[in-house]
Amino acid sequence: MIAVCAALAFCTSPGLLPALGQHAQSLRAERTYAYGTHARQRMAVHWHPERSADQPRRPGVVVLHGGYWRMDRAPGWREWCRSLSDSGLVVFDVEYRRNLDARWPAQRDDVLGALAWIRAHGDRFGVDPDRLVLLGSSAGGHLATSVGAYGAGARRVAGVAALSPVADPLRAWRAGAPGPAADGRTDGGAGTDGGTGTDGGTAAAHAAHIRAGRQYGVRENATLLAGCSPALLPGAGARAAACAGVWRDMAAASHASGADDAPLFLVHSAHDFVPAAxxxxxxxxxxxxxxxxASVAVLTVPGGAHGGGLLREPGVTPALRDWIETRTGSAD
Structure with a gap:
């Protein structure tokens, strides 16, 4: 399992991306703050103090990285956060407890705690706490969509953007069940990234094998996050009921309340191992x-990119920037 996750670190990283706006003339500040007592409850803040002092409060983006609720932030996110900051936003790159540290809903609680800290301390960064959006990737997208739909999410954030969000961990658990694709025995159907042959050695079969392995990784780590397996759900008794409650709570849709929730901008690729479904x-x-x-958009782009990798796909970054500007009023 660890080997599978380590091999997939690149999948959640956006890589080195150009700045979204004009490069800032003032010096960018970067500093890490604690919003809780656990070692993981930290956030790296990227902002421009001169802008903060000379201009009205700026909108902000709260970034939640992916990695199966288990892995460290991929290196490319730091450059992406710098690019967002240079475009005029205050950026909070939030860490949270892993599934190895604590069970659900600790991770959602961490994001809620981070947002409360930003609201209490935002003056020092010149951020407007009423113009914050969440930007989550993969497992971080799960956290972002969960927070946006939890209670009156629209009172906390102006919107939620998510790249390949695992919005329904139970769906991911079912999709990751071991089967022919996981063993590389597949005909390279609609779930693959390319290729046309039917032999196990074709590019299509190889792509399907990798995709199945990644789905299995989500399945195993979602189980660790929940602290119980959905295999218990058909059973009776208090243990099965408690397990069912956790998996239900992990699904963002289970808390959906419509107009009270934060607007959504959700992106997947056509062959994403976390599908647009x-x-x-x-x-x-x-x-x-x-x-x-008009408050919820689901964008599907060609190919098999996942998470931060979607930011390199044609049209995705401009669409995301436009959405952030619309939600925060940050257009120049």
Whole structure:
């Protein structure tokens, strides 16, 4: 399992990306702060003090990295956060407890705690706490969508953007069940990244094998996050009921309340190992409970990119920037 996760670190990193706006003329400040007592409860803040002093309060982005709720932040996110900061935003790159540290809902509690800390201490960075958006990738997208739908999420953040969010961990658990694709025995169907042959040695079979391995990684780590296996759910008794409650609580759609929730911008690739069905299910639940159609968008792009890798796909970064500007009023 550890080997599978280590091999996938690149999947959640956006890589080195150009700045979203004009390069800042003032010096960027970067500093790490604690929002809790656990070693993981830290955030790196990127901001421009001169802008903070000379201009009205700026909008902000709270970044939640992915990595199966288990891995460290990929290196590319630091450059991405710097780019966001240079475009005029105050950026909070938030760490949270891993599934090895604590069970759900500790991770959601950490994000809520980080947002409360930002609201209490935002003056020093010149950020407007009412113009914050969450930006989550993969497992971080799960946390972002969960917080956006938890209680009255729209009172906490102006919006939630998520790249390949695992919005429904139970769906991911089912998709990651060991089977023919996990053993490399597949015909390279719709879930692959390319290729046309049917032999196990084709590019399509290889892509399907990798995809199945990644889905298995999500399955195993979601189980660790929950502290119990959905295999218990058909059973009776207090243990099965408690387990069912945890998995239900981990699904963002289970808390959907429509207009009270933060607007959504959700992105997947066509062959993402976390498929767009996760986001479509959440979008359907929000609309069914009264969220305006204009407040939730699900974007699917060609290829098999995942998480931060989607930011390198044509059109994704401009669309994300436009959405952030719309939600925060940060357009120049």
């Amino acid at each position: 996760h986001s479509r299910g959440l979008a359907h639940a929000e609309r069914a409970r009264g969220m305006p159609r």
